[in-house]
Amino acid sequence: MPNYLDKRGLKVDAALAAFVETEALAGTGVSAEDFWSGLESLVSRFSQRNRELLKIRDRLQSEIDDWHRSHGPATADLAGYEQFLRDIGYLVEEPGEFTIETEGLDPEISSLCGPQLVVPVSNARYALNAANARWGSLYDALYGTDAVSRDGDLAPGRGFNAARGAAVVARAAEFLDDSFPLAKGSHRDVTAYTVLDTAGVAALVLDTTAGPTTLADKTQFAGYREDGGRAGILLVHNGLHAELVLDRENPIGAHHPAGLADIVLESALTTIQDCEDSVAAVDAEDKIGVYRNWLGLMTGSLVERFEKGGKTVERRLNPDLTFTAPDGKPLVLKGRALLLVRNVGHLMTTRAVLDAEDRPIGEGLLDAAITVLCAKSDRTNSRTGAIYVVKPKMHGPDEVAFACEIFGAVEEMLGLKPNTVKIGIMDEERRTSANLKAAIHAARERVFFINTGFLDRTGDEIHTAMEAGPVLRKDDIKSERWISAYEDRNVLIGLACGFSGRAQIGKGMWARPDDMAEMLKQKIGHPRSGANCAWVPSPTAATLHALHYHAVNVFEAQKRRHNEPTPGLETLFSMPVLDATTLAHDQIVRELENNAQGILGYVVRWVQQGVGCSKVPDLNNVALMEDRATCRISSQAVANWLRHGLVSKEEVTDTFERMASVVDQQNAGDPLYRPMAGNFQSVAFQAALDLALHGADQPSGYTEPILHARREKVKARDAV
Numbered sequence: 018m019p020n021y022l023d024k025r026g027l028k029v030d031a032a033l034a035a036f037v038e039t040e041a042l043a044g045t046g047v048s049a050e051d052f053w054s055g056l057e058s059l060v061s062r063f064s065q066r067n068r069e070l071l072k073i074r075d076r077l078q079s080e081i082d083d084w085h086r087s088h089g090p091a092t093a094d095l096a097g098y099e100q101f102l103r104d105i106g107y108l109v110e111e112p113g114e115f116t117i118e119t120e121g122l123d124p125e126i127s128s129l130c131g132p133q134l135v136v137p138v139s140n141a142r143y144a145l146n147a148a149n150a151r152w153g154s155l156y157d158a159l160y161g162t163d164a165v166s167r168d169g170d171l172a173p174g175r176g177f178n179a180a181r182g183a184a185v186v187a188r189a190a191e192f193l194d195d196s197f198p199l200a201k202g203s204h205r206d207v208t209a210y211t212v213l214d215t216a217g218v219a220a221l222v223l224d225t226t227a228g229p230t231t232l233a234d235k236t237q238f239a240g241y242r243e244d245g246g247r248a249g250i251l252l253v254h255n256g257l258h259a260e261l262v263l264d265r266e267n268p269i270g271a272h273h274p275a276g277l278a279d280i281v282l283e284s285a286l287t288t289i290q291d292c293e294d295s296v297a298a299v300d301a302e303d304k305i306g307v308y309r310n311w312l313g314l315m316t317g318s319l320v321e322r323f324e325k326g327g328k329t330v331e332r333r334l335n336p337d338l339t340f341t342a343p344d345g346k347p348l349v350l351k352g353r354a355l356l357l358v359r360n361v362g363h364l365m366t367t368r369a370v371l372d373a374e375d376r377p378i379g380e381g382l383l384d385a386a387i388t389v390l391c392a393k394s395d396r397t398n399s400r401t402g403a404i405y406v407v408k409p410k411m412h413g414p415d416e417v418a419f420a421c422e423i424f425g426a427v428e429e430m431l432g433l434k435p436n437t438v439k440i441g442i443m444d445e446e447r448r449t450s451a452n453l454k455a456a457i458h459a460a461r462e463r464v465f466f467i468n469t470g471f472l473d474r475t476g477d478e479i480h481t482a483m484e485a486g487p488v489l490r491k492d493d494i495k496s497e498r499w500i501s502a503y504e505d506r507n508v509l510i511g512l513a514c515g516f517s518g519r520a521q522i523g524k525g526m527w528a529r530p531d532d533m534a535e536m537l538k539q540k541i542g543h544p545r546s547g548a549n550c551a552w553v554p555s556p557t558a559a560t561l562h563a564l565h566y567h568a569v570n571v572f573e574a575q576k577r578r579h580n581e582p583t584p585g586l587e588t589l590f591s592m593p594v595l596d597a598t599t600l601a602h603d604q605i606v607r608e609l610e611n612n613a614q615g616i617l618g619y620v621v622r623w624v625q626q627g628v629g630c631s632k633v634p635d636l637n638n639v640a641l642m643e644d645r646a647t648c649r650i651s652s653q654a655v656a657n658w659l660r661h662g663l664v665s666k667e668e669v670t671d672t673f674e675r676m677a678s679v680v681d682q683q684n685a686g687d688p689l690y691r692p693m694a695g696n697f698q699s700v701a702f703q704a705a706l707d708l709a710l711h712g713a714d715q716p717s718g719y720t721e722p723i724l725h726a727r728r729e730k731v732k733a734r735d736a737v
C-alpha cells in the first residue's frame with residue numbers, strides 16, 4: 018500500500034512528493050505550496066471534463082458499431098456514413114482558412130529538416146544516447162549495419178573486414194559527391210583537404226589525383242577546428258552539417274590518402290523523450306523514474322554508468338561543438354538534439370496521486386504538471402525558452418482544445434508566460450485525422466507539430482471498423498487507400514495551415530530497427546512527401562536517415578505539393594475490410610501465429626520486467642520494434658477475426674499456447690525471463706491472451722488498461 022501524504026487536499030505518494038519538493042522544484046522559483054495547490058486546481062478543474070471526453074469516445078464507438086451492424090462497411094454507403102458521422106458529432110464543421118500562430122520555436126522545429134529520434138525516457142543510458150544523437154558517425158552507421166551489404170566478401174568478419182571498409186568509404190564518398198560536389202572531380206580521389214587563410218578569410222582547397230579543386234558551391238564550407246592531430250572540416254547542406262574528420266593516426270584515416278577518418282553527420286535534430294508507449298510506468302515508483310530522467314536531461318545533470326565491452330562507460334550529455342567560421346569568428350553548434358517530451362494521453366489514471374474522494378487522478382494531468390515543471394529547469398535545451406510537449410492519442414478537436422487548456426493552466430501555476438508550452442499533435446486517432454484542420458485550429462497558438470503516428474492510427478482504424486467486417490492482414494492494411502489518404506491529408510492540411518517554415522509536419526516510425534538497407538530505400542519517401550521530420554528507432558538509424566534530408570530539399574518538396582488537392586473523407590473512410598473467402602486457411606493460421614507471437618514477445622517483457630519497448634523477432638526472424646501501439650494493432654487484428662469468426666476462441670488460445678514456446682526460446686538467454694510454456698496461468702501469458710480475447714471491449718482498442726493491471730499485479734506480489 019503506498020504511503021500517501023496530504024498535499025492541499027490531494028493524497029500524494031510520499032516518494033513522489035519528496036521527488037517534487039527536493040528535486041523538481043529546486044531552483045524553479047515555485048514553492049511547494051503553490052505547486053500542490055496548482056495541481057489540486059488542475060484536478061478539480063479538469064477531471065470531470067476528462068471523464069466526459071472519454072465517455073464521448075465510448076458513445077461514438079458504440080453508435081458506429083450499431084451503424085455497421087445494420088449497414089456493413091462504410092464503402093457500401095459512403096455519403097450516408099459521412100452524414101451519420103456528422104449527426105453523431107464525430108465529424109465537426111471545418112474552420113475556414115487560417116494560419117497557425119505559434120511563436121518562439123527553435124530552428125530545429127521551424128527551419129531545419131531531419132530525423133526525429135524517439136527513446137523511452139525511463140532508460141537513462143538510452144535517453145542520454147538519444148540526446149547525444151545530434152551527431153553520428155556515418156562510417157559506423159554504414160559499417161555496423163546491413164546498409165552496404167552483409168553478404169559475401171562484404172559480410173562483417175571477426176576482425177576488421179577491409180573489403181567492407183572500402184565499400185563504406187566508397188558509399189560515403191558518393192554521399193559527399195551528391196551533397197557537396199566538387200568544382201571538378203570526385204571526393205573519391207581527394208588526397209588532401211586544406212584550409213587556406215587569405216587576408217583573414219578561410220577557404221577550403223582540395224587536392225585530388227586530377228589536380229587542385231574547390232567545392233562547386235564554396236559557401237558549403239562552414240568552418241573548421243583543430244585538436245592535436247585531429248582536424249575537422251565543417252560543411253553544410255540543406256541546413257544540415259557534416260564534419261569531415263581528418264586524422265592520420267586513426268586506423269581508418271591512416272589508410273585514406275587525405276587522412277579522412279570519418280564523416281560525422283548532424284543526425285537527430287530532435288529527440289522525443291517518451292513517457293508514453295515505449296515505457297512501462299504503472300505506479301509512483303515508475304513515474305518518478307521517468308520524471309527524474311527527464312529532469313536530469315533538462316538540468317544537464319543526468320549521468321549513467323554501465324559496463325560495455327568489459328569497460329565502465331560513463332555517459333552524460335555532450336557539450337556544444339565549437340568551430341571557427343571562415344570569417345574567423347567562433348561558430349558554436351548544438352551538441353545535442355532538441356528534446357521534446359511525450360506525455361501520456363487522456364485515458365489513464367494514476368494512483369500516484371488521489372483526489373479528495375480517493376480517486377486516482379488523470380495521468381495526463383500529472384504528466385503535464387511535472388514534465389513542464391522539470392522543463393522549467395532547462396539549461397541545455399531550447400534556445401527560445403520553449404517547452405515542447407508531444408500529446409498522443411487525442412480523439413478530435415475537443416480533446417486537443419482540452420490539452421491546450423491544461424497546458425495553459427500549468428503555465429499559470431508555474432509562472433510561465435502563456436504559450437510557453439508548445440504542443441505536438443499526434444495525428445494518430447481516426448477522429449483527429451478526419452477533423453485535422455479543426456484539431457490544428459484548436460491548438461493554433463501553440464502547435465509545433467502534427468505527426469502521423471500510423472501505428473496507433475492503424476490500431477484505431479481496426480477498432481473503429483470492428484463491426485464493419487473482418488480486416489485485412491496486418492501487412493496488407495498498410496497498402497490500402499485509407500492510409501495513403503491519411504498520410505497525404507496530414508501533409509496537405511499542415512501546409513494549408515501554414516506549417517511550412519514554422520512548424521513540423523512529421524511522419525512515423527521505422528519499426529524494423531535492424532533493416533537499415535531497406536530503410537535507406539523506403540524512408541526517403543518521407544522527406545519527398547514534404548515531411549520535415551520522420552521517426553527513427555535508434556541513433557544509427559538517425560544518421561542513416563539524415564542522408565535523405567541531404568538528398569531531398571523538404572521546403573522545395575512542400576512548395577511542389579502546396580496546391581495539390583487534399584484527398585477527401587471518402588478515401589479516408591475506405592476501411593480495410595476484406596472478403597473473408599479470399600484468405601486460405603493456412604494464411605489465416607500464419608497470420609494468427611504471427612500476431613500471437615508478437616503480442617506474447619512484447620507483453621512478457623512488459624509485464625515481467627517493466628520493459629516498454631522491445632525488439633521482438635517475428636516468425637520470419639525479422640526483428641521488429643514492438644511498443645504499445647504495435648501491440649494495439651496485433652491485438653485488435655486478432656480480436657476482429659475472432660469477432661467475425663475467422664478464428665475461434667479455442668484456436669486463439671491454442672495458438673497463443675504454441676507461440677509461448679517460441680517466445681520462450683527467443684528469450685532463453687535472459688536470466689530474468691520466466692518461461693510461459695506450461696505456465697499458462699502466469700500473469701504475462703494471461704495478459705497477452707486477454708489483449709486478444711477481450712480486445713474488442715478495450716477502450717479504443719488500447720492495451721494500457723490490461724498491461725497496467727497485470728504489471729501492477731506482478732509488482733505487488735512479485736508473481737510471474
Ligand SMILES: CC(=O)SCCNC(=O)CCNC(=O)[C@H](O)C(C)(C)COP(=O)(O)OP(=O)(O)OC[C@H]1O[C@@H](n2cnc3c(N)ncnc32)[C@H](O)[C@@H]1OP(=O)(O)O
Binds near residue numbers: 135137147291295473
Ligand atoms: C509507435 C510509437 O510510439 S514509436 C515510438 C516508441 N518507440 C521507441 O521509442 C523506439 C526506441 N527504440 C528502442 O527502444 C530500441 O531501439 C529497441 C527496443 C527497438 C531496440 O533496442 P536494443 O535491442 O537494445 O537495440 P540494440 O541492441 O540494437 O542497440 C542498443 C544500442 O543502441 C542504443 N539505442 C537503441 N535505441 C536507442 C534509442 N532509441 N535512443 C538512443 N539509443 C538507442 C543503445 O543505447 C545501445 O547503445 P549503448 O550500448 O551504447 O548504450
Ligand SMILES: O=CC(=O)O
Binds near residue numbers: 294409469
Ligand atoms: O506514436 C506513434 C504511432 O505510430 O502510434
Ligand SMILES: [Mg+2]
Binds near residue numbers: 294443445470646
Ligand atoms: Mg502512437
